[in-house]
Amino acid sequence: MATNDAGNVHKTTEQAIHVLDAIRRGNGATISDLRSEFDLSRSTLYTHLNTLTDAGLVVRENGRYWVGTRFKEFSVAAENRKPSYQLVKNEIQYLEEEFEAETEFLVEEAGRVNVIYHSENIDHSRVRLHAHNTAAGKAILADLPDQRVEEILDRHGLPQQTANTITDRDELYDELATVAERGYAYNNSECFDGYHGIGATVNGIDGSILGAITLGGPIYRIPEKRLKNELVDALRNTIDEIEDSIESNRAIITSELASEK
Missing domain, CATH: 1.10.10.10 (Winged helix-like DNA-binding domain superfamily/Winged helix DNA-binding domain)
Incomplete structure (x- = not known):
């Protein structure tokens, strides 16, 4: 062939x-x-x-x-592929109601970030996003080896979606260094105009990146000061709880560990 x-x-x-x-x-x-x-x-x-x-x-x-x-058949299979995904969803569902913020859990596949859970109904165009202009994507990129980041950027580029989108590699790398230092990423209306959010990675049972959780919403509803203070604390606490839950449920999610064969 x-x-x-x-x-x-x-x-x-x-x-x-x-x-x-x-x-x-x-x-x-x-x-x-x-x-x-x-x-x-x-x-x-x-x-x-x-x-x-x-x-x-x-x-x-x-x-x-x-x-x-029939694509629903595939999407359900993808969302249920890892038992840890359900643990994450169980832990973050309360966040939107408590903080009036949109809550997402996303994973990286083939260099794009894909929504596994979103607290609101979203259009199909918002399910698969770029990494360089989203809080989840930048959080994941900051935790990946440089070689993998280069592979993703070579494949998908840095397309501009808003006036705030980072389109220069050096600028993005500076941003990723900041993300790695402070422990969370900030999306300043870089993917959708008038929408901002924060994101941080969750480690899976084997210590690798499971995905990223984001909190965000329209700027008029969630001021930047509140997002970067109260919601950052909520995000960090939730991730700690999720990683503790994953560890305590190790016996039932061993299927996610690499095969010894």
């Missing part, structure tokens, strides 16, 4: 994934929509779409293709 030597990526599979993502981003798409975005023949597009439809990953209604509900 033909492969792309750069990263050993299969081109046909990659094309199908791009088509699927275009359908998601566009909240549905027609053949004309997809042909205008991709340099693919109509027959090739139909082959991708028929394959995805047959698998239940895409549905066709009224001449438009949509993401299929």
Whole structure:
């Protein structure tokens, strides 16, 4: 089978994934929509779409293709993959009510940060985020080895999403050094205008990064002074409690440890 030597990526599979993502981003798409975005023949597009439809990953209604509900099957499996994820969710659910702040738990996969839990209903465009302009992402980057950070930046770049987004590597590295020193990251309207938040990492059962927890909200509702004082203390205390809970439940989450084989 033909492969792309750069990263050993299969081109046909990659094309199908791009088509699927275009359908998601566009909240549905027609053949004309997809042909205008991709340099693919109509027959090739139909082959991708028929394959995805047959698998239940895409549905066709009224001449438009949509993401299929089968993806819920995959999202539930991903969220339940580690027992520790449920421990985290159990510990942070009270935070929004107590502090009137949006609460998130996110994990890094393939260089992006992905929402496992959010205290509010969010749009699909907010589920998978960049690392360089989010509190969770910067907290995770600050704890990763430099080589891994470079790999992530090489792959995903530093796209600008607001006027405050950091787009210079040296500036980002200075920011990550600050994050490592103070123990939490701050997102100053860098991902969404008018929204700020703080984030810090949680260690898993083996001591590696499990993910990051963030607290935040609109600037008009949560002043910066309160975010960086009261909510920082709440975040740190919650993470301590989560890591204690993970350790005390070690016997039931040993599946997360690396295999000895």
